[in-house]
Amino acid sequence: MSLQRVPGLVSIVITVYNKLPYLKDCLTSLLNQTYSSWELILIDDASTDGSYEYVINWLNSNEPYFSGGKGIYTLRLPRNTGYAGAITAGMYLAKGEFIAIQDADDLSHPERLAKQVRYLNNNPQIDLLGTNYEVFEDGQPDRRMPVHWLKYGDQIGKIYAKGGHCICHGTAMFRGNVFDRIGGHTRRIEGAEDYEFIVKVINSGARNVENLREVLYYYRKHPKQRSRQYFGKSKKEHDYDT
Template identity: 80%
Template sequence: MSFQRVPGLVSMITTVYNKLPYLEDCLTSLLNQTYTSWELIIIDDTSTDGSYEYVQNWINENEPLLREGTSIHALQLPRNTGYAGAITTGMYLAKGEFIAIQDADDLSHPDRLTKQVQYLNHHPHIDLLGTNYEVFEDGHPERKTPVHWLKYGDQIGTIYARGGHCICHGTAMFRGTVFDRIGGHTRRIEGAEDYEFIAKVIKPGARNVDNLREVLYYYRKHMKQRSRSYFGKTQKGHDNNA
């Protein structure tokens, strides 16, 4: 029997590895989504700073506040698998028609899920949709700056065909059938898992990925970001399991 995804449900996946200082902001931004049909799947990659214990307490405190149609699930992996292993585990658990990525140190606008689902419902040929975003330095969420590296429409496929990158991975929402078809993130290219995943979603000659121009995500810059180990001080949001 083939797996039947839940229509309209968004499975949000957040991977956590030693992200204790940022979890309250991140999780609260997801709890406050205006979209009313979602499940939050939190995968802890064997944190050592108390992150998983914090997540468990946060769930216990906030589950009574959940609206009908929403749920939160947490899993701690028995060993550290790295970003690709953790996020792919979350994708295997996802039941939703749509899967959304959320990095544990970033924030989502309250209307993020609503607007991405609306777009995907009105554009059935689009398999994966990112959004515009702004960057803020840790401790200064009021000082947000725009980014200028994203591309839109037909430009996206061209950029990836040339080996470039123009979708912020943390903003991505994609159809669950995409995961069913191509699987999750590779563990063979440490530091470029986000690029590889988006690149293999893109169908040559077809415009099946896009970005929303509206800012619906807020990317936190801090010294412990995973991305800094690979890309230095960048604003590109190259993924931070972070």
């Protein structure tokens, strides 16, 4: 039996592994979205710092704000599966026409979902849509810096064909039927699961990805970022003005 996706619904998938200090800001940025038709799917990858307990308390205390049929779903994995396992579990639970990725330590602009949905509705040939974003140091959310590594239009496919990367994974929104067709993230390239997933989407159809030029996402720099384990510094901060 195939999943009947809900038209217009955005399934926001967040994976959490020991992100306690950043969860309030992240979740509040989603609560403030102007787009009303969304569900939140939060997968806790066996955190040990109280992240899961905080999320449950936050959801309970903010329950009156979840109106209009918003669904809030949490799943605590029994053991740590790694990023690919956690995010793919979340995508399996998503029932929306669109799936949006959100990193637990970052923030989304209030109009992020609305503008991505509008673009995808107006451009049916696009399967996955990223956005421009800005970087800020932890504790300094008002001092944001632009980035210059993103590409647009036909340049995106050319960059990935050469092994490059030019879509910020945390900003991505894609059609749910893309996941139904090609599946989610894998563990084939440890530390670069996000890159491999975008390549899979590109390989599934020509000229089917794009970036919005508008800044709709805010990326937090901090010492415990997952990508620092593999690259020494975050992939998303390698090219911005200081």
